[in-house]
Amino acid sequence: xxxxxxxxxxxxxxxxxxxxxxxxxxxxxxxxxxxxxxxxxxxxxxxxxxxxxxxxxxxxxxxxxxxxxxxxxxxxxxxxxxxxxxxxxxxxxxxxxxxxxxxxxxxxxxxxxxxxxxxxxxxxxxxxxxxxxxxxxxxxxxxxxxxxxxxxxxxxxxxxxxxxxxxxxxxxxxxxxxxxxxxxxxxxxxxxxxxxxxxxxxxxxxxxxxxxxxxxxxxxxxxxxx
Amino acid sequence: xxxxxxxxxxxxxxxxxxxxxxxxxxxxxxxxxxxxxxxxxxxxxxxxxxxxxxxxxxxxxxxxxxxxxxxxxxxxxxxxxxxxxxxxxxxxxxxxxxxxxxxxxxxxxxxxxxxxxxxxxxxxxxxxxxxxxxxxxxxxxxxxxxxxxxxxxxxxxxxxxxxxxxxxxxxxxxxxxxxxxxxxxxxxxxxxxxxxxxxxxxxxxxxxxxxxxxxxxxxxxxxxxxxxxxxxxxxxxxxxxxxxxxxxxxxxxxxxxxxxxxxxxxxxxxxxxxxxxxxxxxxxxxxxxxxxxxxxxxxxxxxxxxxxxxxxxxxxxxxxxxxxxxxxxxxxxxxxxxxxxxxxxxxxxxxxxxxxxxxxxxxxxxxxxxxxxxxxxxxxxxxxxxxxxxxxxxxxxxxxxxxxxxxxxxxxxxxxxxxxxxxxxxxxxxxxxxxxxxxxxxxxxxxxxxxxxxxxxxxxxxxxxxxxxxxxxxxxxxxx
Numbered sequence: 001x002x003x004x005x006x007x008x009x010x011x012x013x014x015x016x017x018x019x020x021x022x023x024x025x026x027x028x029x030x031x032x033x034x035x036x037x038x039x040x041x042x043x044x045x046x047x048x049x050x051x052x053x054x055x056x057x058x059x060x061x062x063x064x065x066x067x068x069x070x071x072x073x074x075x076x077x078x079x080x081x082x083x084x085x086x087x088x089x090x091x092x093x094x095x096x097x098x099x100x101x102x103x104x105x106x107x108x109x110x111x112x113x114x115x116x117x118x119x120x121x122x123x124x125x126x127x128x129x130x131x132x133x134x135x136x137x138x139x140x141x142x143x144x145x146x147x148x149x150x151x152x153x154x155x156x157x158x159x160x161x162x163x164x165x166x167x168x169x170x171x172x173x174x175x176x177x178x179x180x181x182x183x184x185x186x187x188x189x190x191x192x193x194x195x196x197x198x199x200x201x202x203x204x205x206x207x208x209x210x211x212x213x214x215x216x217x218x219x220x221x222x223x224x225x226x
Numbered sequence: 227x228x229x230x231x232x233x234x235x236x237x238x239x240x241x242x243x244x245x246x247x248x249x250x251x252x253x254x255x256x257x258x259x260x261x262x263x264x265x266x267x268x269x270x271x272x273x274x275x276x277x278x279x280x281x282x283x284x285x286x287x288x289x290x291x292x293x294x295x296x297x298x299x300x301x302x303x304x305x306x307x308x309x310x311x312x313x314x315x316x317x318x319x320x321x322x323x324x325x326x327x328x329x330x331x332x333x334x335x336x337x338x339x340x341x342x343x344x345x346x347x348x349x350x351x352x353x354x355x356x357x358x359x360x361x362x363x364x365x366x367x368x369x370x371x372x373x374x375x376x377x378x379x380x381x382x383x384x385x386x387x388x389x390x391x392x393x394x395x396x397x398x399x400x401x402x403x404x405x406x407x408x409x410x411x412x413x414x415x416x417x418x419x420x421x422x423x424x425x426x427x428x429x430x431x432x433x434x435x436x437x438x439x440x441x442x443x444x445x446x447x448x449x450x451x452x453x454x455x456x457x458x459x460x461x462x463x464x465x466x467x468x469x470x471x472x473x474x475x476x477x478x479x480x481x482x483x484x485x486x487x488x489x490x491x492x493x494x495x496x497x498x499x500x501x502x503x504x505x506x507x508x509x510x511x512x513x514x515x516x517x518x519x520x521x522x523x524x525x526x527x528x529x530x531x532x533x534x535x536x537x538x539x540x541x542x543x544x545x546x547x548x549x550x551x552x553x554x555x556x557x558x559x560x561x562x563x564x565x566x567x568x569x570x571x572x573x574x575x576x577x578x579x580x581x582x583x584x585x586x587x588x589x590x591x592x593x594x595x596x597x598x599x600x601x602x603x604x605x606x607x608x609x610x611x612x613x614x615x616x617x618x619x620x621x622x623x624x625x626x627x628x629x630x631x632x633x634x635x636x637x638x639x640x641x642x643x644x645x646x647x648x649x650x651x652x653x654x655x656x657x658x659x660x661x662x663x664x665x666x667x668x669x670x671x672x673x674x675x676x677x678x679x680x681x682x683x684x685x686x687x688x689x690x691x692x693x694x695x696x697x698x699x700x701x702x703x704x705x706x
Binding site for chain 2: 009015189
């Protein structure tokens, strides 16, 4: 997997590159806009991480040029601004995800993995993880053939995790997806819901499906925690 | 009436001073005139008495008393001139007394004999039984070779008195009237002169941080008030500059803080995850990381506040139902309450259309509810209500938690204010939650108030103007 990182802040670029290399990704780093665009247009990357404030050529401009080239490469935007309208306009230009500085590296790692393994979205109406079964049409959940009663939010949470079994979702990703921006400050709301979900889903069974990934978030998986 | 206003004090002082001057002038004029008139009357009597003494009594030995009496009648004709003349010998026997005047205003025979010591020349006023007053000049005359006589010349004081009375009446009526006219006139003049002050005051009241680019009206009158409004406008311009600078500073600062914080967090995270690290050192680094994360949260919230302060564009505003938004938000947070066995109830039945940024208003609801749940002990109760009252939607969040001490209550919406100064362990909030609530409310023309009784609970009330029903029903956008 080859990743292009365009970030003008030397130290930030170092940390990200080091972290991603430790995850066994190949990382190319550029520190200005024109060089970033040259690299992006020359090589075939699996992912581009783009800072918005770049000397020479802005990240937004690079984003637009890449998309005009009709390239489908996933692009993750990094920015020190978090204005709502920036977020919207960059998604319109074709960004796939968005991270505001300062961020936890674990958060970046989770999102990078999510973007790289995005693959086709599972559109079937039944989702299966081990002996757990979710019916997306009737919103009914069964485990080992036994029906489990979930509230609306609990179901939304479980469905989000079940779309990509084994993938780690950060608390912020869960809040953004299941709740909305207004709940950003209350990351403990995810923990509270997860505990309730766990009581209903895992407590009656020896084999656990919900896993807490320390310092990052949660995943739903048939395999034992890594 | 405001008794401390310049208008009132100016007019009161000026009317008071004028009244005192009027009273003093009137009194001195009245007293002077009275003294002058009495003295004049007295001198006339004395002149006549001396004439009688020097020309007639000095020769009474030769002419006899009858001649003197005849001469008195000829010279002075006291009955026609309303005069009183009496001639008495030194032993007190009467020689002559004038007859009653033609108008019968007094009877000279009734005038009591003067009993005091008979000085060479003296005067007195004599009240008569008819109510009249005589001014009597007495002269004790003794010349060589003649018997001594007591000569009395009198004249009625009443014309003088009535004239003085008339004058007094005129002063007593005229002066207060003049004072009233001057006061009213002065009031009108002062009011006219101070009108620009009222205009400046009401214009200044309109100026807030959101319209610092506005200026006060300047009347081209060339007077001190023009100078004042020009000076105030310069001050507002300087405030505007300072405010813009501090806004730019806060925006730049929160932006420029992000990069070093990213580096700090990233490096610390990498160190904490290093498996070769000594456990004690890992603990210390983890604690540093926690602080860096806390700092990041503060920067985030400061950035939100900066944006709210700069008066966010209203283009994102929609019309939405506050009651519906409150219901869904309460539901989304219900598990947080349940987790502490807190009963969270929501009464929002009647729709309440308001105008604004629904995601911001939602932030208000979330922050208030989060606070209520945080500061209510397990098994407590939190109530959320949406009511409508005189053109406003009221959002109330009430709990029966620990409450807020009265001394802290006025400050809880201030930035970084904490009720208990020490950051409680595990409390990751930046102390900006309520400041953000306040800033969002201000940006929406809403008010937020807090009521609390320590130990009994707190109640927060947000008062948002209802959207004008007349305007066409635009998209009733409501995010859940």
